[in-house]
Each structure stands twice: as structure tokens, then as C-alpha cells.
Amino acid sequence: MPELPEVETIKRTLEARIKGLSVVSAEIFLPKLIRMPGVEEFKALLTGRKFLSLERRGKYLLLRLSHGLVMVIHLRMTGRLVYLPASADMAPHTHLIINLDDGCQMRYSDIRRFGTVSLVPASELDKLSGLRSLGKEPFDREFTRGYLLKQLHSHRVILKTLLLDQSFIAGLGNIYADEVLFRARIHPQQRSNMLTQRQSARLFHAIREVLTEGIENRGTTLRDYVDGEGMAGNYQNLLKVHNRENQPCSVCSTNIVRLRISGRSTYFCPYCQRM
Ligand SMILES: [Zn+2]
DSSP states (O other): OOHHHHHHHHHHHHHHHHTHHHHHHESSOGGGEEEEEEHHHHHHHTTTTEEEEEETTTTTEEEEEGEEEEEEEOTTTTTEEEEEEEEEETTTEEEEHHHHHHHEEEEEEEEEOOEEEEEEGGGGGGSSSHTTTOOOTTTTTTTTHHHHHHHHTOSSSSSHHHOOOOTBSSSOOOHHHHHHHHHTTTTTSSSSOOOHHHHHHHHHHHHHHHHHHHTTOOOOOOSSOOTTTSSOOOOGGGGTTTTTTTOOTTTTBBBBBEEETTEEEEETTTTTTTT
16 A cells, blocks of 8 residues: 555656646546545536645645645555556556646556545545544654654554554554564554653654655555556665565564564564564
8 A cells, every 4th residue: 555655756756747737627437436526526626627736644645726626535555646648558447537738647547446536625625534534744843752752652552553543643554664663673562652762762763764765765666556657666675574574684684574463464573673
């Protein structure tokens, strides 16, 4: 699933391509993709609007349009949003095509079909429950060491589970949560309220460092993810623990272990991340 670094990379690559362009028309092949409004209203509202700017919030992509409209996209498991010439081959599972006034298209494809697209007035963004309940952004000024420590101690949840909770911190997913915990040398099953101040400080810095490196390397492509121009990321080559079961830890050479936590595969070094 695309996480903060992947969605941020899509935002940056798409913005360079579509900012200032207007929508000529939209074609929808999977009605359930459009969460709100209805499909016909979506097409009518979108036509003629200009893309003004793009933003990211957690794993959501927000495309701001003229007339105060915002297109909100969540890629879920396998969604891809790519800018292409209209003549480019159509990828399988293409569910939405937006024809742009430079003759190119923005296409949404999704093998698993869990992604969502909404078009709402900026004043009604709060109607989207997933967006409304998001926690703080890891790069927000208000996200401080003190804030994180307080939040950790107000929960009694296994750390890996808490890091995946989007209402706790926005944007972390399975890959980066594993990498963050390795960087911070904390066991994924440690309870959040048991963390020391020192561990919490390490966790704070690890979150920012790992996400920054993920963005600098244009995201992680293990399977489906590509950026807004169809390019794979590079961070999969730099992963220290995620997806590396039975491979030696880069620090201590102990083999990386895989555990299931909350139904998700979790990878960690049993020596570097002792309980
Ligand atoms: Zn190790």
C-alpha cells in the first residue's frame, strides 16, 4: 500500500505535470470508485475545472481545483494515478480517465479495486470520515518529542499496531513502521505506555529520518507502486528489515524475523530490537 513517502512522491510528480491544466472530460468505468457525489454529477462538476495545486494529508492525495472543489483520492492497496499521453497503451484495470487540455490524460488504475475518489467543495472536506479522523502529520510543527511521548503514554497498545493507526500518526504503514522501529531499536510488540523518554525520543527521530529517506528515494516499490509518471521508487533497495525474513541484520548479522501482528507481517531484528 502506498504510504506517506509514496503519496508525497506521486503528489510532487503529478503536480509538475498537471498544475494549471483544465479538465476536458472524465470517463468512469468502475462506478463504485467514485465515493461522492454520483458518477454523472462527478463528471459534470469536474469538466472545465482547472488544477490549481496538489496536497498530501496522511495517505490521501488532495487535488485542488477551480471553483473551490477538491478531488480526494486514496489509493488503498494497489491504486495507481499516472499522467500519460492519450496515445499510451491502456493499462489493465484502468477505472478512471481524466482528459486534460494539453492532450494528455490522468489515469487511475487499481487491480484490487479498494481505492476511492471523491469530489467535494473545500468547505465539506470534513464530511470524509477517514480524512477528518487523521492524526498529526509527522513533519508538522505541532508533532514534537513531547507530543509523541504524551500520546504514547496515553495508549496501552502494542507499538506496531499503534504506528499503523492513522488517527495516531498520519501516513505510516506496514513498511515504514517496521523500518522506523528498527531505526529506533524498539521491539514491535512493546506496549506504548511502557516506552521510556529516551526510547520515545529515538522513535520521534526515527519517524522523521526514515520518512525523509523514503521521500528522497521516491518511495518503495515492492509490487504495484509507481509515481505520477509511472516510475518505480528506489527505497526497496535500502530497506533494513521489512520483507527481509531470514536475511542478516545490517548492524549485527542476526537473521531478521517475521511475526504476525494485527494480521500484518512484521519484520524486526531480535537482537537490535530486544524487548
Ligand atoms: Zn540486528
